[in-house]
Amino acid sequence: QVQLAESGGGMGQAGGSLRLSCAVSGQLFSSMSIAWFRQAYGKEREYVAATGRSGGITDYSDSVKDRTTISRDNSKRTVDLQMNSLKPEDTAVYYCAARFQGVSRHSSDFEFWGQGTQVFVSS
DSSP states (O other): OOOEEEEOOEEEETTOOEEEEEEEOSTTGGGOEEEEEEEOTTSOOEEEEEEOSSSOOEEEOTTTTTSEEEEEETTTTEEEEEEOSOOGGGOEEEEEEEESSSOOSOGGGOOEEOOOEEEEEEO
């Protein structure tokens, strides 16, 4: 059974930084690609970033690239999302998701999901 748990959400200020973390249970973590999605109130879930199984492949949405870094530690079974230069439009519930195949930007491709962590960015 694969379980994901996000942490690190909370309040941030525009221009500031936040670091989210996703802890993944189970022995198969290194076989899984991990992605972050977010969902703002009243909007559809949006892809943010993803990392491949070894961490050698990373991918970012246009809305966060150049100010966001996704990284994974296979020994700790965690994937972090460092977001800098925060904007009020980054306000959303952030979810991490896992799949046994390669990187994908489509939420429907992911089998396993965390419960989400709320991020609120004030202007």
